[in-house]
Amino acid sequence: MHRYLVALGSNMRVPGIGGPRRVLGNVRSDFERRGLLVEGFSPLLRSRPIGPSDREYANGAAIVAAQEGPREMLALLQEMEREYGRRRSGAPWRRRQLDIDIILWSGGEWSSPDLAIPHPLFRGRGFVLQPAAAIAPDWRDPVTGLTLRQLAARAS
Numbered sequence: 001m002h003r004y005l006v007a008l009g010s011n012m013r014v015p016g017i018g019g020p021r022r023v024l025g026n027v028r029s030d031f032e033r034r035g036l037l038v039e040g041f042s043p044l045l046r047s048r049p050i051g052p053s054d055r056e057y058a059n060g061a062a063i064v065a066a067q068e069g070p071r072e073m074l075a076l077l078q079e080m081e082r083e084y085g086r087r088r089s090g091a092p093w094r095r096r097q098l099d100i101d102i103i104l105w106s107g108g109e110w111s112s113p114d115l116a117i118p119h120p121l122f123r124g125r126g127f128v129l130q131p132a133a134a135i136a137p138d139w140r141d142p143v144t145g146l147t148l149r150q151l152a153a154r155a156s
Contacts, residue, residue: 003039003065003106004073005136005148007119007128009099011055014084020058023084023098028062030080037065042131061103061131070110070117074102103132108142118143126155 008027010020017026024044031038040063047057066073077100084098103119110117118141122128132139133152140147146154 001065001067002069002073003063004102005104005132005139006062006064006077007099007101007103007122007132008060008062009057009127010084010097011057012085012097014097017084020056024058024060027080027098027100030083031062031064034076034080035066036076039063039065040135042134045127045131047127057127059127059131061128061135063136070102070105070107070115071112074115077102101128103128104136104139104141123151124155126152129155 008024010023012023013019014023017023021044028038028041040061042061044058044060047059066076068076081096081098081100101119101122102115102117103122105117108117119128122132123141123144129148129152133148137149138147141151144151
């Protein structure tokens with residue numbers, strides 16, 4: 001069984017679900033429906049967008065356990081994003097109904113052309129670190145050796 005720390009974000013309404021906070025609240029049951037065990041789900045927070053988007057985000061984090069390895073887990077999460085209406089346009093930091101990123105993995109590091117674990121940008125992003133540290137304060141970044149609690153304190 002693999003354990004993943006994933007970051008969640010939304011800054012758009014999804015028809016039939018509602019605004020960004022409701023979207024993220026709905027994700028938990030979607031994880032479980034797909035056979036993922038939700039071991040932790042953070043409180044949601046609001047954050048300012050990075051880049052050209054002008055809409056505020058709802059952000060959170062979850063710890064999920066799954067049989068899937070990193071490549072299969074990425075495919076599953078991207079399928080979930082598509083079901084919420086996400087279309088990958090190639091333009092980063094645009095509005096999105098649902099964004100799910102694998103931040104850390106119980107197996108340590110992973111590198112392939114389409115996936116890097118740990119997520120290469122997470123260490124400087126308070127909107128990722130704050131919810132992640134709330135549910136997994138003692139998880140360590142395999143690159144720096146620092147805990148999520150320590151990284152979150154540095155990003156504040």
